[in-house]
Amino acid sequence: MKVRITDELAQQIVDSAKAVVGWNVNFIDRHGRIMASTDSGRIGTYHKAGHVAARTGQVQTIQEDCPEDGVSQGVNYPIVMGRQVLGVVGITGEPAVVGQYGFLLTKICEVFLKEYRLSQEAFSEEEHRSRQVMALIYHDEDTVQQLAEEQPELAGCQYVAAVFRWHEGTRQAGDFRQQLSETCQKLGMTLYTYIYPDTFVILVPCQVYPDWARKLPRWKEWFYPGISAGIGTEEPFYRIHESYRFAKMALQAAADRQVFCVHADDMKLAFLLQSLDGAVRRRYCRDICQHLTDSDIHLLQIYYQQNLSIQETARILCIHKNTLQYRLKRIAGKTGLDPRIFCDAVSLYIATLPWFMK
Numbered sequence: 001m002k003v004r005i006t007d008e009l010a011q012q013i014v015d016s017a018k019a020v021v022g023w024n025v026n027f028i029d030r031h032g033r034i035m036a037s038t039d040s041g042r043i044g045t046y047h048k049a050g051h052v053a054a055r056t057g058q059v060q061t062i063q064e065d066c067p068e069d070g071v072s073q074g075v076n077y078p079i080v081m082g083r084q085v086l087g088v089v090g091i092t093g094e095p096a097v098v099g100q101y102g103f104l105l106t107k108i109c110e111v112f113l114k115e116y117r118l119s120q121e122a123f124s125e126e127e128h129r130s131r132q133v134m135a136l137i138y139h140d141e142d143t144v145q146q147l148a149e150e151q152p153e154l155a156g157c158q159y160v161a162a163v164f165r166w167h168e169g170t171r172q173a174g175d176f177r178q179q180l181s182e183t184c185q186k187l188g189m190t191l192y193t194y195i196y197p198d199t200f201v202i203l204v205p206c207q208v209y210p211d212w213a214r215k216l217p218r219w220k221e222w223f224y225p226g227i228s229a230g231i232g233t234e235e236p237f238y239r240i241h242e243s244y245r246f247a248k249m250a251l252q253a254a255a256d257r258q259v260f261c262v263h264a265d266d267m268k269l270a271f272l273l274q275s276l277d278g279a280v281r282r283r284y285c286r287d288i289c290q291h292l293t294d295s296d297i298h299l300l301q302i303y304y305q306q307n308l309s310i311q312e313t314a315r316i317l318c319i320h321k322n323t324l325q326y327r328l329k330r331i332a333g334k335t336g337l338d339p340r341i342f343c344d345a346v347s348l349y350i351a352t353l354p355w356f357m358k
Helices: 007-021 048-056 095-137 141-150 173-186 209-213 216-223 237-257 269-274 278-289 294-305 310-317 321-335 342-351
Strands: 025-028 034-037 060-062 074-081 084-092 158-166 192-195 199-205 227-236 261-263
Touching: 007 025, 007 034, 007 084, 007 095, 025 048, 048 060, 048 074, 048 084, 060 095, 074 095, 084 095, 095 141, 095 192, 095 199, 095 237, 141 237, 158 173, 158 237, 173 192, 173 199, 173 216, 199 209, 199 237, 216 227, 227 237, 237 261, 237 269, 278 342, 294 310, 294 321, 294 342, 310 321, 321 342
Parallel strands: 227 261
Antiparallel strands: 025 034, 025 084, 060 074, 074 084, 158 199, 158 227, 192 199
16 A cells, blocks of 8 residues: 655654654655754755655755755755655754664654554545445445445355444543444454444354354443444345335434334334334324324323333322323313223324424
């Protein structure tokens, strides 16, 4: 991978080098321009000796100041990586004195550039992986087909999409992302990515899903309630986007139920309801709940959470059972639906689901 040196990187190099050697240091590009310097007045000026060093790959020593050539007394060392001159680092001062720092100076540059190259390679790999995942979950047909042709081993698998989301202010988000990434790497999984600002998506091949899923209880212990998860359905390569859609539904269900993780296969009715258009859901809720107060809706939500138990609902709401019966009758009068009759209860239950009302 070719290393592209920015002005910012060059300035980091010269600042660090001066902290070690104590003399002014310049970083010169292959065209002789001083990209960075601990002498700010020289930044952007032409350095003839540096240009020669970059062109020839040979150290250039300047015994005397030569303002017309833009050079000062010192030594200029070409920085070579992979037989390519990336630039020149120059140290200003009496050559006999500053020359003793030449080896140290070049090594400082090499360390910076190698670390920078490794970080760029890691970033490029992450970016490539992210593009693949995004194409699959958003069903970019051309890119998915290209991916299948280039990596047929991926196309031959079944996948389960998993979506994780951390809540605002969660301090453990960084640790959790690292845990997810390390687990994927250990299991040889390549299709995972972070989606800014709070989501991590993993496409788990079914052959490794049992090993991967064994991590869920530990992640719950370590990171819940700051993080929620939704697990999608098992789908072939070309239908990963369906698993992702179901995983997002399951994630919403986990948040609504205030639990760590929900599997799409366990959602049943919620699948049908979440597939409805938002405008349809809002119209349904408005038609049924338009005459209900917030207190009425809260009562119904508790009532259905307790499986229509009068005794448990009254206990949680800290009211007498007779009072609860009266309020249920009043709700029936407002809506035309009796919360204690099965068919009516189903209609009211759906209309008062917190996520369904949004």
